[in-house]
Amino acid sequence: MFAIMTKQTRSRTGHWFQGYGAIPMPVDFFAHIKRTFVAVVFAIYADELLDIANELISGGDTTSGQGVVLAYLLQIAKVLIIGFRRYPILAAVYLNTVFTLCCATLYAWLDFAMIFRGLPWLYRMQQSLQVMIDIGISAIKPSGEKFNPSVKSDFPLPNFIPAYLIAIVITLAIIITQLLVMLVAIRRNLLQVFRGDDCEIPRRTSSDSIQHASGNVHFAGYFIGYLLWGYILVGIIAFIITLIMGSLIRFGSVRFVERILKRRGIIGGIVYMCRLDYATMGRKLETMDEGFSAYCGFIHMECAHRHPVMLFFLSHVLRQYLESTKKLSRAHRKWHIAVFLIANPTFVYRRKAFLEQSNMNEKRLMLIGLRNRRKIYVEQPFNKMTQHASVISQIDLNDLSQRQQF
Structure with a gap:
């Protein structure tokens, strides 16, 4: 019934039954909808698969006559049974219609009725607690009466x-x-x-x-x-x-x-x-x-x-990029950069040109300091350190003059 209601996403024109008759998808893990439902389903499957893995590792269900291949085939069959058992409910919730949800409700009731065998352990637990309470009461009594199960309890649960x-x-x-x-x-x-x-x-x-x-x-x-x-x-x-x-x-x-x-x-x-x-x-x-x-x-x-806001901005930028067929001119691009920097002045200090200009200013200050130092010690004989400083300053001056020319 679910397959009749499901339509193929990639069906050819003129296909039989107008594309209907596809297998419904139980869970879409990559969608951003019904993520809580997907998380609960993942937890249920992980718990049941973990039980199967523990049985396989411990070897609790395997008998001495079974081989390794047969044991693995039985575990694979259990996994398939789990999938087939949960598939109708998952498909019904994914389709999310009144008819599918009603069918899933009936299926869940039938599944629960098959595995429900009453609660006999509650009756046994009640009897055990009643016996323990009666024994405690008989021990506390000053008369020292012995416990008799046939006598009615003074404190019935x-x-x-x-x-x-x-x-x-x-x-x-x-x-x-x-x-x-x-x-x-x-x-x-x-x-x-x-x-x-x-x-x-x-x-x-x-x-x-x-x-x-x-x-x-x-x-x-x-x-x-x-x-x-x-x-x-x-x-x-x-x-x-x-x-x-x-x-x-x-x-x-x-x-x-x-x-x-x-x-x-x-x-x-x-x-x-x-x-x-x-x-x-x-x-x-x-x-x-x-x-x-x-x-x-x-x-x-x-x-x-x-x-x-971020998604709208990115979609707007992506739409402009996809719709634009001509490259922006250099002046147009510079105007865009200028408007962006006016609106965001803190980005000015992170631009490459500003960082290069700050490095150039630092070099100029260093060269000025070297010149002043050389003028102070011009009358003194040149030693190795001053010769090395003069060589460095001459190389930096040549590099600076070449950069300014270009």
């Missing part, structure tokens, strides 16, 4: 499955909201840096260029790492808080729950855990945060290479 589902929903809501807010913050910070506003992003200095370049390279890794670790940590914390709140509400300790909810700092730290643009150490210590430093490097590198 709440059901883990509803708490787990609530924690997953809360985590997804927090992560998706923070991701959308961070994308908006990237656009806002880019516009601020374009106009020279450093209220959120520190101003770029020449000494930090290497650090910004390194941060720009590591930005995708930090972005994915913060997102994944934030998802895991927020999920665990939300699961624990949900269990504690369920237990306290069940046993009537609502005041403790109110105290937890009033701690805005704890809740804010949990919510902003996956944000790169939010430095948890404060403005003075924000450079110690590696994630925030990588984010600043990404913003400054984008500003240096994709500033709209």
Whole structure:
């Protein structure tokens, strides 16, 4: 279905089906659009391929009867299966239509239903924790009663499955909201840096260029790492808080729950855990945060290479160069240089003619000093040093006179 909707970019006129019927492209790594999506896809593929490489290096999946060629063929087959499994979703997101996105949603649900086998480990973990709590309570009791599994527990734990589902929903809501807010913050910070506003992003200095370049390279890794670790940590914390709140509400300790909810700092730290643009150490210590430093490097590198004023100026110059068919005359070129130097007077001191003129002035001053020194010691007998100085001065004078003639 996706191939029928995709049109060939280089199709001949009069081709069958008017050029439709091409294989859709899953991901374009060289485009400047959907780069966050490309980074997430790259992280997923890198993780799965790393697992395959670790299995191949450790030799965990290979049996004694398999040869080296068969082991490599099996690993190649796994890589192809990963590609075929992810290809429909990637192609649907790249086409970005309502029909393709609906098909990708159904495909993702079916894929998740095939790999989802319930959560039996939650029930086993709940039973193990309940046994441990009952043993601890029986040990603390002064009567010294022995632990009996058939007796009902004095402190029954709440059901883990509803708490787990609530924690997953809360985590997804927090992560998706923070991701959308961070994308908006990237656009806002880019516009601020374009106009020279450093209220959120520190101003770029020449000494930090290497650090910004390194941060720009590591930005995708930090972005994915913060997102994944934030998802895991927020999920665990939300699961624990949900269990504690369920237990306290069940046993009537609502005041403790109110105290937890009033701690805005704890809740804010949990919510902003996956944000790169939010430095948890404060403005003075924000450079110690590696994630925030990588984010600043990404913003400054984008500003240096994709500033709209610079791009417009370069496109204007390139368009003039491509459209011009005649060479500019010498007078026309000099007028352009004069107007440019009037608008930018600091470039006058960096021109080649000015530097040569300054060197000529230095030589003239040196020759004048040599002449005065020779006049002072004219009555004294010539020694080797004065003869050498006179020879040098005569050579410099000859060179200077020849340059002035030409």
